[in-house]
Amino acid sequence: MEKKITLKTKGMHCVSCEKLIEGTLRDMKGVKYAKSSRSEDKTEIVYDEAKVKLETIRAALIELGYTLG
DSSP states (O other): OEEEEEEEEEOOOSHHHHHHHHHHHHTSTTEEEEEEETTTTEEEEEEETTTOOHHHHHHHHHHTTOEEO
């Protein structure tokens, strides 16, 4: 089942941060869409719950060095 979420993502400083997050998430099996906004400190994600768990997505962002709120 496809699900859309918005995660508060703190620690983005530039366009490269946005692109890093988006690229990392889009490379994950089950993630259909990812868009980050450093000005709004958020990342919008559409993913298939049958293919990837929210915990896995959150862990990937934390591993990149970002703080989730």
